[in-house]
Amino acid sequence: MNIDLNLVRTFVAVYETRSVSAAAKRLNITQPSVSYSLQRLRDLLQDPLFTRTRNGMLPTFNATQLFATFKGAIDNIQDAISAARQFDPSSSTRRFRIALSDLGESHFLPYLVRELESIAPSVGLEVIQIDSEKIGEWLSTSHIDAAVGNLEFVGAQILKRKLFTESYSCVVSTKHPTIGNSLSLEQYVAAKHVVVSPFTGHHLVEDVMSEMGIKPIVALRVPHFTSLLAVVATTDLMLTLPSRIAKSFARDGSMRSLPPPIPIPSFDVNLYWYPHSEDAMAQQWFCETIIRALSNV
Structure with a gap:
């Protein structure tokens, strides 16, 4: 059963004020609108909800049972809205x-x-x-x-937004004995490679080589990339990694960044989040x- 949130607000207002006119004033709507909403809710719940008496609108047993749940739901929604409106990044310590x-x-x-x-x-x-x-x-x-x-x-349920599209490049030392300003497939296959553990998500290069039947010479396997700057710069090892990072590695002149001689697909770098109301x-x-x-x- 889907119940319009406005019906719940109307119910809570009538329950707390015990009056259709007072509920209308609180909600800033007309009395006929309150009466119409109450009738819709009565039809949905198959209960009269309130009985008109000299002392106001008297809730039925079922209405009394529903009030705590409905009131709690409205309060939670209002608290969330209030908290959302109050977020100020310039002063927040979150x-x-x-x-x-x-x-x-x-x-x-x-x-x-x-x-x-x-x-x-x-x-x-x-x-x-x-x-x-x-x-x-x-x-x-x-x-x-x-x-x-x-x-x-x-x-x-996880949402994502593309930040940019990335490709892969290879980095080697500028002092590499056999690789200069270009990289052939034969050189790539013969090179000693550094491989990073796949739990970081960077397993695409190995997947492509496997599909092509290439068995790289893995001279070093590490859990992450950041320790490799000095290693590649001072050895004959080759590292294949995202192009933006490859260019930053090569910026100081100790390494060169080269396009890979195998067709490694580009990929999207995304932002992922889960909406929490x-x-x-x-x-x-x-x-x-x-x-x-x-x-x-």
Whole structure:
């Protein structure tokens, strides 16, 4: 049964005032509107709800039973609206939690923190290491407020917004003995590769090589990317990773970024969140801030 929320408000007003006219005044509607709403609710619930007496509208037994539930529902909705309206990022001390990969921490976090400092200096931010298998649960239970990445199977109720489309590049040391300013398929297959554990969501490269029948020489397997800057710069190892990060790795001149000689599909980097009505405006503001800070990185 679907009941119009306005009918519930009318019921609560009549119950508390014991008067159709007083309820109409409280709700700022006409008395016929109150009477019409009461009749609709009576038809839906198959109960007279109120009896008109000299002392006002007397609730039936069923109406008395319903009042606590209806009143609680209205109060919860009003509290949520009130809390949402009162959210002010310039003065809020709320702490938001976001799940990022280690690459997200190193590349996205500076942009996001600068944006927060400029418009919400007292807001706190906590970063959770992303785990692609747990993101859906974390979002739906409010363990985190948002996540950024390229994730699959996060749950049917999880919402997402594309921030940008990304591709892959390879990075090698500028002192690599056999690889210069271009990269052939033969060089790529023969290279010693660094591979990052798949729980971060970066498993696309290995999937493509497997589909092509390429068995890479995996010289190093690590749980995250951020420890690899000095490793690749000072060895003959090759790392395949998102292009934005590859370019930042190569910026100091110790490494070069090259297009991969295999067809690795581009992918979307998305913002993920789960709508929570009790914190709607704060959550909306946080998501909009992430979108603004990261869409053009």
